Amino acid sequence: MRAKAEELLTSTQAELDWIERAQAAKKPQRRTRRGAKRGDTKKRVLDFITSASQPISPSQVRDGLNATGEPIGSSSIYNTFKRLNDSGEIERVEEGLYRIAAQNGHRAEEIEETESLSVATAPHVGQT
Secondary structure, eight states: HHHHHHHHHHHEEEEEHHHHHHHHHSOOOOOOTOOOTTTTHHHHHHHHHHSSSOOOOOOHHHHHHHHSSSSSOOOHHHHHHHHHHHTEEEEEEETTHHHHHHHEEEEEHHHHHHHHHHHHHHHOTTTO
8 A cells, every 4th residue: 555655645746747848948038238228229329310420321330339238129129210210319411320429418410510610710729
């Protein structure tokens, strides 16, 4: 009788182990953000556009960011560009090309004009 009880206990333990493995396999895996912070994509995109010397496309930004840091998907880039354009932080200069739209209340081309004027009208060294 003891042998039969031990056999039943072993069988029950094996079945319990099988049930636990099956339940563990069913649990959905939690997705993690791999250390990214909220708003990190926006900041990275804006920094990249700001550093560009000429208007830039979303795919150029995506490729540049993916080459230099944590990968960002195409949809994230395009969604970020749409939000930045809608909020007026960037502007479309021609089909598919964007640049920073304003700094301190001035449009980018106004800043360029002001900088060229200030260089032309700046006093020369030695003049007072």
